Amino acid sequence: MRKILRLTVLAFFVLMVISIAAGSVFAQGFPTKPIRIIVPFVPGGPTDVFARIVAQKLSENLGQQIIIDNRGGGNAVIGTEIVAQAPPDGYTLLFNAPGPIATPDLYKSLPFDVEKDFVPITLAVTSPNILAAHPSFPANTISELIALAKAKPGQLNCAISTIGGSNHLALELFKSMAGIKMETISYKGAAPALNALLAGHVPIMFNTIGLMVPHIKAGKLKALGVTSLKRTDIFPEVPAFSEFLPGFEAASWFAVWGPAGMPKEIVTRLNNEIVKALHSPEVKKRCKDLYAEAIGNSPEEFASYVKSERTKWAKVIKDFGIRLD
Amino acid sequence: MNIFDNIMFGLGVAVNPLNLLYCFLGCVLGTLIGVLPGIGPVATIAMLLPITFNLSPIAALIMLAGIYYGAQYGGSTTSILVNIPGEASSVVTCLDGYAMAQQGRAGPALAIAAIGSFFAGTVATLLIAFFAPPLAEVAFKFSSAEYCSLIVFGLVAAVVMASGSLLKAIAVVFLGLLLGIVGTDVTSGIKRFTFSIWALSDGIEFVAVAMGMFGFAEIIRNLELKTKQEALTSHVHHLMPTRSDIKASWRPVLRGTVLGSFLGILPGGGAILSSFASYTLEKRLAKDPSRFGKGAIEGVAGPESANNAGAQMSFIPLLTLGIPPNAVMALMVGAMMIQGIIPGPQVMTERPELFWGLIASMWIGNLILVVLNLPLIGIWVRLLTVPYRLLYPAILTFCCIGVYSINNSSFDVILTACFGLVGCFFNKLDCEPAPFLLGFILGPMVEEHLRRAMLYSHGDPSVFFTRPISLVLLIAAALLLFFTIIPTVSRKRRKVFKE
Numbered sequence: 001m002r003k004i005l006r007l008t009v010l011a012f013f014v015l016m017v018i019s020i021a022a023g024s025v026f027a028q029g030f031p032t033k034p035i036r037i038i039v040p041f042v043p044g045g046p047t048d049v050f051a052r053i054v055a056q057k058l059s060e061n062l063g064q065q066i067i068i069d070n071r072g073g074g075n076a077v078i079g080t081e082i083v084a085q086a087p088p089d090g091y092t093l094l095f096n097a098p099g100p101i102a103t104p105d106l107y108k109s110l111p112f113d114v115e116k117d118f119v120p121i122t123l124a125v126t127s128p129n130i131l132a133a134h135p136s137f138p139a140n141t142i143s144e145l146i147a148l149a150k151a152k153p154g155q156l157n158c159a160i161s162t163i164g165g166s167n168h169l170a171l172e173l174f175k176s177m178a179g180i181k182m183e184t185i186s187y188k189g190a191a192p193a194l195n196a197l198l199a200g201h202v203p204i205m206f207n208t209i210g211l212m213v214p215h216i217k218a219g220k221l222k223a224l225g226v227t228s229l230k231r232t233d234i235f236p237e238v239p240a241f242s243e244f245l246p247g248f249e250a251a252s253w254f255a256v257w258g259p260a261g262m263p264k265e266i267v268t269r270l271n272n273e274i275v276k277a278l279h280s281p282e283v284k285k286r287c288k289d290l291y292a293e294a295i296g297n298s299p300e301e302f303a304s305y306v307k308s309e310r311t312k313w314a315k316v317i318k319d320f321g322i323r324l325d
Numbered sequence: 326m327n328i329f330d331n332i333m334f335g336l337g338v339a340v341n342p343l344n345l346l347y348c349f350l351g352c353v354l355g356t357l358i359g360v361l362p363g364i365g366p367v368a369t370i371a372m373l374l375p376i377t378f379n380l381s382p383i384a385a386l387i388m389l390a391g392i393y394y395g396a397q398y399g400g401s402t403t404s405i406l407v408n409i410p411g412e413a414s415s416v417v418t419c420l421d422g423y424a425m426a427q428q429g430r431a432g433p434a435l436a437i438a439a440i441g442s443f444f445a446g447t448v449a450t451l452l453i454a455f456f457a458p459p460l461a462e463v464a465f466k467f468s469s470a471e472y473c474s475l476i477v478f479g480l481v482a483a484v485v486m487a488s489g490s491l492l493k494a495i496a497v498v499f500l501g502l503l504l505g506i507v508g509t510d511v512t513s514g515i516k517r518f519t520f521s522i523w524a525l526s527d528g529i530e531f532v533a534v535a536m537g538m539f540g541f542a543e544i545i546r547n548l549e550l551k552t553k554q555e556a557l558t559s560h561v562h563h564l565m566p567t568r569s570d571i572k573a574s575w576r577p578v579l580r581g582t583v584l585g586s587f588l589g590i591l592p593g594g595g596a597i598l599s600s601f602a603s604y605t606l607e608k609r610l611a612k613d614p615s616r617f618g619k620g621a622i623e624g625v626a627g628p629e630s631a632n633n634a635g636a637q638m639s640f641i642p643l644l645t646l647g648i649p650p651n652a653v654m655a656l657m658v659g660a661m662m663i664q665g666i667i668p669g670p671q672v673m674t675e676r677p678e679l680f681w682g683l684i685a686s687m688w689i690g691n692l693i694l695v696v697l698n699l700p701l702i703g704i705w706v707r708l709l710t711v712p713y714r715l716l717y718p719a720i721l722t723f724c725c726i727g728v729y730s731i732n733n734s735s736f737d738v739i740l741t742a743c744f745g746l747v748g749c750f751f752n753k754l755d756c757e758p759a760p761f762l763l764g765f766i767l768g769p770m771v772e773e774h775l776r777r778a779m780l781y782s783h784g785d786p787s788v789f790f791t792r793p794i795s796l797v798l799l800i801a802a803a804l805l806l807f808f809t810i811i812p813t814v815s816r817k818r819r820k821v822f823k824e
Contacts, residue, residue, distance in 0.1 A: 042652065043371040044659030052663055056378055070371060071733055074526040075509075078734075081523070111523065157781065163514035185780050188511050188773075191648050191655065195592055198646060199465035201781060210662075214647055214669020289665035 030090060030266055034065040037093045037256075040079025042072035045190075046208060046290075050125045050254050051095040053286045054294075057277040068095075075164060076100055077110065084112035088261035090270060093121070097254050098166050102309050105317045106164045114310075121256040122271050123302045124278060127292035128228035128251045129170050130238070132212045132221040137203040142225045142244045145204070149180035156182045159205040161193040167206040169313055170227050170250035172320050174206075177245040197221065208252050209234065210291040227251060234291055253309075255302065271299055332454055335681030339689055344387050347380070348686050351388035352693045355395015359402065360705075362409040362720060363536055363727015366396040370656045374663065382664045383679055387686045389660055390640070393653050394446065394687070397636050398694045401438040401629055402705055405431055407720055409540035411727075413531060414632035416762055417486075417600040419539055421617060421624030428620050431706050432564035437574050437622055438629040439698045445582040445630035446691035449637035452586055453644075454684050458673075460638075461645040464590045469778040470788050472591070474798035476771040479598050481802045482605040483763035485809050494760045497751075501764025504529060508769070512776050524736040532731055533740040534765060536724050538758040541741065542748025544717045564702055570622050577607050577627035585631030589638030592650035596635030601763060603631035605805075637687060644680055646670060 039051045048070060055066040071079035076099035086092035100107060104114045112118075131142075139145040149156050160168040163186050175182060185202055187193040190211055197205045198220055206227070213234065215221040223238045227250040231240050241248040256274055258267065277283055278296030287294040297305075338344060358364045370389050377385035400411035405422035418438065425434040452460070467475075480498060487494030507518040508528030519525040566574070584606065585599040607627040608617045617624050642648045647668030649655040658668050666676065673680045708716070728737045751758055782788040789795050 042655070043374060044649075044652075044656040046662075049659050049662040052374065052378075056375070068375070069733065072527075073732060073734075074523040077526070078523050155783065183780065183783075185777060186511055186514070191650070192592065195642070195646075195648050196468075198648075199468065201468045210667060214667055214671050218670045220670065286663075286665055290662060290667065 030269055031062060031064045033091065034067055035062075035091050035093065036067045036069050037095050038069045038071055038079045038083050039095050040071055040073075040076035040099065041097070043068075043070045046127075046210065046252075047095065047097045047254055049290070050287070050292065053283055054095070054124055054274065054277055057280050057283050058274060061273055061277055075162070077107075081111045083257065083259055084117040086259050088119075088259045088263075090258065090262055090266040092259065093270070094118070094257040095124070095254065096257060097252060098169075098309070099164070101257065102306065103164065103169065103313045103317060104310070105314045117260050118257045119260050119262050119267060120299050120302045120306055121258055121267060122274050122278075122299065123253060123255045123295045123297050123305060124274070125254040125287055125292045125294055126251050127208050127210060127253075127290075128226050128232055129167055129206050130209045130212055130216075130226050130235075131174075131204060131206050131224045131241075132197065132216060133204045133224055134197060134200045134202075135220070135222055136200055137222075139224070140222070142239065142241060145224060146178045146180060146244075149178070149182055153181040154183060156204075157185050157202050158182045159193045159197055159202040160184050160186045161190040161205075161207060162186070166250065166252045167208075169316060170206045172316050173248065173250050174241065174245070176316060176319055177248055206250075208291075213291055232291075255306075267299060328455060331677070331681050332685065334677065335454075335683075335685035338383060338678050338682030339387070339685035344384055344682065344686065345689070347384045347388040348391050348690050349693055351391020352395040352690050352697065355392040355397075356399040356694065356697060356701075357395075358392070359396035359399020359411060361399075361723050361727065362403045362407065362411060362540060363532065363724045364730050365400075365411055365532070365727065366393050367652050367656065368727075368730040369396075370653060370660075374656070374660060377660045378663060382661065382666055382676075383682045385660050385664065386657060386679065386683050387690075389657055390683060390687060391690045391693075394633065394636055394690060395694055397633055398439060398442055398698055401442070401625075402435060402698075405434045405438065405625070406705060406709060407540065407716075408543045409720070409724065410535050411532075413535070413597045413762075413766055414600045414628075414635065416535060416539070416759055417604045417628040417632075418625055420486075420604070420759055421619070421621050423543075424618065424620035425622065425625065426709070430620065431709060432702055433566035433570050433622065434625050435702045435705060436564070436566050436699060437570060437626050439695050439702075441574065441578040441581065441626045441630040442633035443691050443695040444578055445585060445634035446637055446694075447688060448582050449586055449589070449634045450684060450688040450691070453637065453641055453687070454681075457641050457645050460590050460641055464592060464642065466794065467591055468792070469774040469781060470792050470795045471798065473771055473774040473778055474789060474795040474802070475591075475598070476767050476774065478798050478802040478805070479601060479767050480764065480771065481806045481809075482601055483760045483767070485605050485805060486601065486608065486763070487757050487760050489755060489757055491809070493754075493756050497756050497758075497761045498764035501761040501766075502768035504534075505765045505768035506772075511773050512780070522736075524734055528769070529740060529765075530728070530731060530737045531762075531766060533728050533737045534744050535762060536728060537741040537744025537746075538748035538751065538762070540720065540724050541745025542752060542758070544720065545745060545749050546752055547713065547717070564706060566622075573622050574626035577603070577623040578630045580606060580610075581627035581630035582634045584627075585634030586638050588631075589635030590641055592639075592642050592648065596632065596639050596651070597766060599631040599635035600628035603627040609805075640683070640687070643668065644683070645673065647672065 039048050041047045051068055055068055059066040071082055080100055083094040100110055101114050139148045158171055196202050216223050223235055225239055225241045226232050227241055229242050229249050275296035278294040284294050358369050369392055400415040401418050403409045403411055404415040404418040405426050408419050408423040410416040410419050422434045483498050484494045509516050509526050516526055581603040584603050588599040589596045607623040608614050639650045642650045643654045649658045661668050725738050728741050
């Protein structure tokens with residue numbers, strides 16, 4: 001009788017130890033099957049390209065396959081919703097450009113809650129935006145541009161590639177800080193907008209540096225200003241908007257998120273691995289070739305960055321009444 | 326380095342055994358997915374993007390390009406054999422191609438499509454090699470006002486295309502226009518008719534509509550007429566086109582090539598218009614227009630050449646400016662960016678092996694495709710002899726897989742089924758689906774360009790008439806409409822007169 005009791009107690013202790021160990025082993029063993037990263041845009045675009053670059057290296061490091069699942073549509077809402085509803089086991093992640101997650105106030109209603117349904121993992125890549133103009137455009141500097149806009153309020157046309165996208169927001173921030181009025185003409189994406197700019201149908205456009213660099217270097221477009229806080233290395237002679245409008249910053253950023261409720265160990269492990277991939281020389285070089293910078297910070301740093309972005313843009317959206325319906 | 330040196334250099338890159346292998350692989354894969362109804366080059370290229378990481382940039386681009394025009398060749402196969410258009414440009418081939426197949430002439434239809442496509446591909450490749458940069462500049466002359474007028478012309482052509490009642494054609498075009506509005510408006514960002522369904526916020530997927538109205542509706546119709554099943558499989562005549570076929574086709578092929586080459590340069594929809602425009606042109610020029618819709622080989626030869634020329638020419642904005650004119654080219658941009666190459670005007674000078682190697686491999690690809698496709702015609706035609714009760718479930722399955730693969734969305738598959746029903750109604754009411762589809766595609770485009778042209782001119786509508794190209798196109802559209810309505814009106818007057 002006593003032997004059985006002793007055995008039972010021993011077995012109980014052994015089981016407890018195993019389950020505690022298994023808890024941490026579970027995080028160690030993660031990932032045991034392929035991870036799916038949802039990119040809420042059609043394949044071939046910048047978000048998709050950066051996601052694939054990071055996923056390639058991450059897959060090597062983890063020894064597991066990483067599947068990029070493109071779920072474009074609804075201005076990134078469809079793909080984002082899928083992640084919000086996915087099980088929080090770390091096998092479904094979101095790789096996003098600023099969209100509904102950074103600027104939820106643009107939408108009347110969203111099928112998810114940006115504060116409650118997601119867990120920030122890390123800020124992956126940032127890329128500054130640049131204001132480029134057709135060579136025939138009369139202004140050559142930002143101050144000339146502001147003066148021109150003030151002389152003819154509402155007469156100046158500016159192209160945007162997606163309503164609510166980072167280039168649209170950059171334009172609105174510029175208009176609000178400089179106190180000018182411009183007509184915005186929107187296009188179905190960066191390609192038609194760039195085409196119109198090169199043809200001279202529109203005079204100016206904000207967009208990612210990577211898109212405009214080849215044309216600026218070829219002399220088909222001229223650069224007026226960059227939207228990062230400091231001047232860029234690629235075009236050191238092009239001033240930053242913040243030199244004329246203190247505090248002006250409107251970069252494009254791409255980040256990794258997971259559904260809310262993910263265990264802390266998995267978030268930490270994912271963060272460590274993704275940051276390691278981002279700091280690897282291959283990924284750094286590939287991003288640099290595309291004029292972007294691979295960042296990779298901690299979930300807390302990223303969360304506070306998101307908070308500041310959301311507050312900043314909420315004010316601009318409210319002031320200008322931008323609505324995506 | 327003059328042009329001939331460049332071409333030789335390009336050929337040298339393209340016939341490198343590894344690049345040749347990838348070209349062949351791309352062409353075979355492209356033909357396969359083109360033949361399978363629904364699964365298109367966009368989904369395939371997207372799936373293969375990770376593989377391109379490990380290839381050299383030129384091999385990756387050659388393979389992806391091979392998939393793209395391979396799918397054009399293969400797409401005409403499904404249009405002709407089972408009346409299912411894989412892409413917007415194959416819709417027109419369904420009209421006369423399928424009619425020819427029903428008359429047992431699927432072989433000549435497929436052969437002329439392949440040969441016409443090869444000729445157009447060769448001419449287009451030469452045009453790109455010699456005139457790529459100036460042609461890109463020509464595209465810049467087309468602002469939104471010109472696009473708007475061009476599309477108005479296209480809409481009038483849609484009405485002309487119809488072989489049945491004129492009134493029904495106009496009604497159906499307008500119905501298509503209305504359905505095209507569903508989605509998010511480009512200019513304002515406002516959602517229209519989406520009923521809070523996020524899946525509709527980018528509009529109704531075109532492939533779902535096309536496959537539903539052409540493919541599913543055709544299957545439903547065939548199942549209704551049970552006797553038809555034997556008729557489909559019985560007479561299959563000779564596989565090769567006859568002398569009279571070739572005599573009737575060579576001029577449409579030439580005209581289609583010219584039309585497609587020009588329209589293909591225009592980014593955003595130029596290539597779609599090329600096959601429709603060619604069909605309308607052939608119908609207008611034919612001695613007996615009533616043959617169209619019932620198996621006129623000109624209706625296959627012209628549009629097929631036009632859409633292949635258009636497809637090849639759509640590489641120009643990509644290669645010279647780095648601007649992708651359609652979804653497939655956007656994927657190519659992605660493939661280039663993954664390799665760290667930023668597309669732009671500098672690619673031609675900094676990476677000549679990419680530019681010239683790709684151009685040379687385009688011609689080689691076309692050659693591989695025509696050599697591949699002509700013998701396969703026998704096999705495809707034999708497919709028609711499979712009992713229909715085995716064939717149609719297979720077609721339905723492939724269509725569903727294909728539609729799903731576009732956006733990984735099951736909503737699209739449901740839409741296809743709904744449009745199958747709509748297509749059924751159209752058949753019962755004797756309305757044609759082709760003008761409906763044209764209205765569906767062109768409606769949102771004409772609205773986008775109309776409003777944008779007005780924004781450019783700050784609200785001045787005279788811009789459509791003061792810009793020369795726009796004025797010419799509008800006059801052409803008016804003339805086309807006039808000459809289409811006049812015979813109908815005079816026929817009615819004669820009827821009244823008789824009475």
